[in-house]
Amino acid sequence: MPGLSMRRCSGQARVLTMALLLAVPGVFGVRHAHAGLFDDEEARRQIRDISTKTNERLDTFAKGQIELANQIQALREENSRLRGQVETLIYELDAARKRQQDFYVDLDGRLRKLEPQAAPSTEAKPADEGKPPLDTPPRKAASDPAAETREYEVALNLFRANKLKEAAAAFEAFARAHPDSNLTPSAQYWLGNVHYSMRDCKKAIDAHRVVASKWPTHAKAPDALLNLATCQQELADAKGAKMTLETLVAKYPDSAAATTARQRLKK
Numbered sequence: 001m002p003g004l005s006m007r008r009c010s011g012q013a014r015v016l017t018m019a020l021l022l023a024v025p026g027v028f029g030v031r032h033a034h035a036g037l038f039d040d041e042e043a044r045r046q047i048r049d050i051s052t053k054t055n056e057r058l059d060t061f062a063k064g065q066i067e068l069a070n071q072i073q074a075l076r077e078e079n080s081r082l083r084g085q086v087e088t089l090i091y092e093l094d095a096a097r098k099r100q101q102d103f104y105v106d107l108d109g110r111l112r113k114l115e116p117q118a119a120p121s122t123e124a125k126p127a128d129e130g131k132p133p134l135d136t137p138p139r140k141a142a143s144d145p146a147a148e149t150r151e152y153e154v155a156l157n158l159f160r161a162n163k164l165k166e167a168a169a170a171f172e173a174f175a176r177a178h179p180d181s182n183l184t185p186s187a188q189y190w191l192g193n194v195h196y197s198m199r200d201c202k203k204a205i206d207a208h209r210v211v212a213s214k215w216p217t218h219a220k221a222p223d224a225l226l227n228l229a230t231c232q233q234e235l236a237d238a239k240g241a242k243m244t245l246e247t248l249v250a251k252y253p254d255s256a257a258a259t260t261a262r263q264r265l266k267k
Contacts, residue, residue, distance in 0.1 A: 148174075152183045159194055168194045185215040189224055201231035222248060222257035229261070 155170030171191040175184050192207030204227065211224035225248040232241035245261040252258050 148178050148181050148183055151177070152187060155187065156190065159190060162197075164194050164198050168198070185211055185218040185220055188214075189220040192224065192227060196227065196231060201235050204228075205231045205235075216251070222252040222255040225252075226257040226260060229264070 151170075151174050155167055155174055158167035158170055168191060171187045171194065174181075174187045175191070178184055178187075181187075188207055188211050192204045192211065195201075195204035195207060208224040208228040208231070211218065212221050212228065215221060225244055229241045229244040229248070232238075232244060242265065245265050248255075248261045249258045249265070
Protein backbone atom coordinates (compact mmCIF):
# COMPACT_ATOMS: atom_id res chain seq x y z
CA MET A 1 0.00 0.00 0.00
CA PRO A 2 2.94 2.28 -0.11
CA GLY A 3 2.07 3.37 -3.60
CA LEU A 4 -1.41 4.40 -2.53
CA SER A 5 -0.02 6.52 0.29
CA MET A 6 2.39 8.24 -2.01
CA ARG A 7 -0.40 9.08 -4.44
CA ARG A 8 -2.52 10.54 -1.61
CA CYS A 9 0.38 12.67 -0.38
CA SER A 10 1.07 13.85 -3.89
CA GLY A 11 -2.61 14.83 -4.35
CA GLN A 12 -2.70 16.69 -1.06
CA ALA A 13 0.46 18.56 -2.08
CA ARG A 14 -1.17 19.60 -5.30
CA VAL A 15 -4.26 20.84 -3.50
CA LEU A 16 -2.16 22.81 -1.00
CA THR A 17 -0.11 24.30 -3.82
CA MET A 18 -3.27 25.33 -5.67
CA ALA A 19 -4.66 26.89 -2.51
CA LEU A 20 -1.49 28.88 -1.98
CA LEU A 21 -1.48 30.02 -5.59
CA LEU A 22 -5.07 31.14 -5.28
CA ALA A 23 -4.36 32.92 -1.98
CA VAL A 24 -1.28 34.89 -3.14
CA PRO A 25 -3.04 37.18 -5.67
CA GLY A 26 -5.55 38.14 -3.00
CA VAL A 27 -2.80 39.16 -0.65
CA PHE A 28 -1.14 41.29 -3.31
CA GLY A 29 -4.48 42.85 -4.24
CA VAL A 30 -5.13 43.88 -0.64
CA ARG A 31 -1.72 45.46 -0.42
CA HIS A 32 -2.25 47.43 -3.63
CA ALA A 33 -5.66 48.56 -2.39
CA HIS A 34 -4.17 49.82 0.85
CA ALA A 35 -1.38 51.60 -1.04
CA GLY A 36 -3.91 53.32 -3.35
CA LEU A 37 -6.06 54.40 -0.42
CA PHE A 38 -3.00 55.86 1.36
CA ASP A 39 -1.92 57.82 -1.76
CA ASP A 40 -5.37 59.43 -2.17
CA GLU A 41 -5.56 60.48 1.49
CA GLU A 42 -2.09 62.08 1.34
CA ALA A 43 -2.99 63.98 -1.82
CA ARG A 44 -6.21 65.24 -0.23
CA ARG A 45 -4.24 66.32 2.87
CA GLN A 46 -1.71 68.23 0.79
CA ILE A 47 -4.50 69.90 -1.16
CA ARG A 48 -6.16 70.94 2.11
CA ASP A 49 -2.84 72.35 3.37
CA ILE A 50 -2.26 74.30 0.17
CA SER A 51 -5.81 75.60 0.21
CA THR A 52 -5.47 76.68 3.86
CA LYS A 53 -2.18 78.49 3.21
CA THR A 54 -3.59 80.13 0.09
CA ASN A 55 -6.64 81.35 1.98
CA GLU A 56 -4.41 82.69 4.76
CA ARG A 57 -2.28 84.56 2.23
CA LEU A 58 -5.37 85.95 0.52
CA ASP A 59 -6.74 87.08 3.89
CA THR A 60 -3.42 88.77 4.72
CA PHE A 61 -3.32 90.44 1.31
CA ALA A 62 -6.92 91.60 1.64
CA LYS A 63 -6.25 93.02 5.10
CA GLY A 64 -3.17 94.80 3.75
CA GLN A 65 -5.20 96.28 0.89
CA ILE A 66 -7.87 97.50 3.28
CA GLU A 67 -5.27 99.01 5.60
CA LEU A 68 -3.54 100.72 2.66
CA ALA A 69 -6.86 102.11 1.44
CA ASN A 70 -7.59 103.43 4.93
CA GLN A 71 -4.17 105.07 5.09
CA ILE A 72 -4.68 106.68 1.68
CA GLN A 73 -8.06 108.00 2.76
CA ALA A 74 -6.56 109.33 5.99
CA LEU A 75 -3.81 111.08 4.02
CA ARG A 76 -6.38 112.62 1.71
CA GLU A 77 -8.36 113.92 4.65
CA GLU A 78 -5.18 115.27 6.29
CA ASN A 79 -4.14 116.92 3.03
CA SER A 80 -7.56 118.50 2.70
CA ARG A 81 -7.39 119.75 6.29
CA LEU A 82 -3.91 121.20 5.78
CA ARG A 83 -4.99 122.86 2.54
CA GLY A 84 -7.84 124.50 4.41
CA GLN A 85 -5.46 125.70 7.12
CA VAL A 86 -3.06 127.11 4.52
CA GLU A 87 -5.88 128.97 2.79
CA THR A 88 -7.01 130.34 6.15
CA LEU A 89 -3.48 131.43 7.04
CA ILE A 90 -3.04 133.11 3.65
CA TYR A 91 -6.29 134.99 4.16
CA GLU A 92 -5.31 136.01 7.68
CA LEU A 93 -1.85 137.06 6.50
CA ASP A 94 -3.32 139.19 3.74
CA ALA A 95 -5.74 140.73 6.20
CA ALA A 96 -2.95 141.42 8.69
CA ARG A 97 -0.80 142.96 5.96
CA LYS A 98 -3.70 145.16 4.92
CA ARG A 99 -4.29 146.26 8.53
CA GLN A 100 -0.60 146.99 8.96
CA GLN A 101 -0.56 148.87 5.71
CA ASP A 102 -3.53 151.00 6.78
CA PHE A 103 -1.89 151.60 10.15
CA TYR A 104 1.36 152.85 8.65
CA VAL A 105 -0.42 154.98 6.09
CA ASP A 106 -2.52 156.56 8.84
CA LEU A 107 0.59 157.02 10.99
CA ASP A 108 2.36 158.64 8.06
CA GLY A 109 -0.47 161.13 7.71
CA ARG A 110 -0.44 161.93 11.41
CA LEU A 111 3.31 162.51 11.44
CA ARG A 112 3.17 164.78 8.43
CA LYS A 113 0.68 166.99 10.21
CA LEU A 114 3.26 167.52 12.94
CA GLU A 115 6.05 168.40 10.51
CA PRO A 116 6.62 172.10 9.84
CA GLN A 117 5.45 173.14 6.39
CA ALA A 118 7.48 175.50 4.28
CA ALA A 119 5.62 178.73 3.65
CA PRO A 120 6.33 181.16 0.81
CA SER A 121 7.98 184.43 1.89
CA THR A 122 5.65 187.41 2.02
CA GLU A 123 8.25 190.10 2.62
CA ALA A 124 8.10 192.98 0.18
CA LYS A 125 11.08 193.46 -2.11
CA PRO A 126 12.18 196.44 -4.12
CA ALA A 127 11.17 196.42 -7.74
CA ASP A 128 14.72 196.12 -8.96
CA GLU A 129 15.32 193.18 -6.65
CA GLY A 130 12.47 191.23 -8.19
CA LYS A 131 14.50 190.71 -11.35
CA PRO A 132 17.51 188.42 -11.20
CA PRO A 133 20.85 189.72 -12.50
CA LEU A 134 21.63 188.95 -16.09
CA ASP A 135 24.47 186.61 -15.13
CA THR A 136 22.40 184.73 -12.56
CA PRO A 137 20.84 181.40 -13.65
CA PRO A 138 17.04 181.31 -13.55
CA ARG A 139 15.56 180.22 -10.28
CA LYS A 140 13.47 177.11 -9.97
CA ALA A 141 9.75 177.60 -9.79
CA ALA A 142 8.59 177.93 -6.23
CA SER A 143 7.11 174.71 -4.91
CA ASP A 144 3.51 174.53 -3.81
CA PRO A 145 3.39 172.50 -0.58
CA ALA A 146 -0.38 172.19 -0.77
CA ALA A 147 -0.26 170.79 -4.32
CA GLU A 148 2.54 168.41 -3.38
CA THR A 149 0.54 167.15 -0.43
CA ARG A 150 -2.47 166.52 -2.64
CA GLU A 151 -0.38 164.53 -5.15
CA TYR A 152 1.20 162.57 -2.33
CA GLU A 153 -2.20 161.82 -0.79
CA VAL A 154 -3.49 160.59 -4.14
CA ALA A 155 -0.64 158.08 -4.38
CA LEU A 156 -1.06 157.07 -0.76
CA ASN A 157 -4.80 156.51 -1.18
CA LEU A 158 -4.15 154.30 -4.22
CA PHE A 159 -1.86 152.20 -2.06
CA ARG A 160 -4.46 152.11 0.70
CA ALA A 161 -7.05 150.91 -1.84
CA ASN A 162 -4.63 148.15 -2.90
CA LYS A 163 -4.35 149.58 -6.42
CA LEU A 164 -0.69 148.71 -6.47
CA LYS A 165 0.27 149.39 -10.09
CA GLU A 166 -1.44 152.79 -10.02
CA ALA A 167 0.16 153.59 -6.66
CA ALA A 168 3.64 152.68 -7.95
CA ALA A 169 3.21 154.92 -10.98
CA ALA A 170 1.93 157.76 -8.78
CA PHE A 171 4.83 157.56 -6.30
CA GLU A 172 7.38 157.38 -9.13
CA ALA A 173 5.79 160.40 -10.82
CA PHE A 174 5.84 162.32 -7.55
CA ALA A 175 9.54 161.59 -6.95
CA ARG A 176 10.43 162.74 -10.47
CA ALA A 177 8.31 165.87 -10.31
CA HIS A 178 9.36 166.93 -6.77
CA PRO A 179 12.93 165.70 -6.13
CA ASP A 180 13.50 168.34 -3.45
CA SER A 181 10.17 168.01 -1.65
CA ASN A 182 10.20 167.04 1.99
CA LEU A 183 7.65 164.37 1.00
CA THR A 184 9.90 162.71 -1.57
CA PRO A 185 11.72 160.43 0.95
CA SER A 186 8.34 159.15 2.15
CA ALA A 187 7.16 158.70 -1.44
CA GLN A 188 10.29 156.69 -2.22
CA TYR A 189 9.77 154.60 0.92
CA TRP A 190 6.16 153.82 0.03
CA LEU A 191 7.26 153.00 -3.52
CA GLY A 192 9.46 150.28 -2.04
CA ASN A 193 6.52 148.95 -0.03
CA VAL A 194 4.32 148.92 -3.13
CA HIS A 195 6.88 146.87 -5.04
CA TYR A 196 7.16 144.48 -2.10
CA SER A 197 3.37 144.08 -2.02
CA MET A 198 3.56 143.17 -5.72
CA ARG A 199 6.21 140.54 -4.79
CA ASP A 200 8.91 142.36 -6.77
CA CYS A 201 11.69 142.31 -4.20
CA LYS A 202 14.38 143.53 -6.58
CA LYS A 203 12.56 146.81 -7.27
CA ALA A 204 11.67 147.08 -3.59
CA ILE A 205 15.36 146.79 -2.68
CA ASP A 206 16.28 149.50 -5.19
CA ALA A 207 13.64 151.87 -3.81
CA HIS A 208 14.52 151.33 -0.15
CA ARG A 209 18.22 151.61 -0.89
CA VAL A 210 17.63 155.07 -2.35
CA VAL A 211 15.89 156.15 0.87
CA ALA A 212 18.71 154.85 3.08
CA SER A 213 21.51 156.33 0.98
CA LYS A 214 20.02 159.65 -0.18
CA TRP A 215 18.14 160.59 3.01
CA PRO A 216 20.03 158.83 5.83
CA THR A 217 18.71 161.25 8.47
CA HIS A 218 15.07 160.86 7.49
CA ALA A 219 12.73 159.13 9.95
CA LYS A 220 11.97 156.39 7.41
CA ALA A 221 15.62 155.50 6.73
CA PRO A 222 15.79 152.83 9.50
CA ASP A 223 12.54 151.24 8.32
CA ALA A 224 13.82 151.32 4.75
CA LEU A 225 16.90 149.34 5.81
CA LEU A 226 14.74 146.84 7.69
CA ASN A 227 12.51 146.34 4.66
CA LEU A 228 15.59 146.03 2.48
CA ALA A 229 16.89 143.21 4.70
CA THR A 230 13.49 141.48 4.53
CA CYS A 231 13.62 141.50 0.74
CA GLN A 232 17.19 140.22 0.72
CA GLN A 233 16.16 137.37 3.00
CA GLU A 234 13.30 136.43 0.70
CA LEU A 235 15.72 136.39 -2.23
CA ALA A 236 17.89 133.91 -0.28
CA ASP A 237 20.63 136.51 0.21
CA ALA A 238 21.25 135.67 3.87
CA LYS A 239 24.69 137.28 3.90
CA GLY A 240 23.40 140.53 2.43
CA ALA A 241 20.45 140.58 4.83
CA LYS A 242 22.77 140.11 7.81
CA MET A 243 25.02 142.97 6.68
CA THR A 244 22.02 145.25 6.21
CA LEU A 245 20.68 144.44 9.68
CA GLU A 246 24.08 145.05 11.22
CA THR A 247 24.29 148.40 9.42
CA LEU A 248 20.85 149.30 10.71
CA VAL A 249 21.78 148.52 14.31
CA ALA A 250 25.05 150.44 14.01
CA LYS A 251 23.58 153.58 12.40
CA TYR A 252 20.23 153.76 14.18
CA PRO A 253 20.70 151.92 17.51
CA ASP A 254 17.77 153.64 19.25
CA SER A 255 15.19 153.14 16.52
CA ALA A 256 12.32 150.66 16.68
CA ALA A 257 13.65 149.10 13.46
CA ALA A 258 16.97 148.43 15.20
CA THR A 259 15.17 146.53 17.97
CA THR A 260 13.58 144.28 15.36
CA ALA A 261 16.93 143.92 13.59
CA ARG A 262 18.62 142.72 16.80
CA GLN A 263 15.91 140.08 17.26
CA ARG A 264 16.44 138.83 13.72
CA LEU A 265 20.19 138.70 14.13
CA LYS A 266 19.79 136.44 17.17
CA LYS A 267 17.90 133.83 15.14
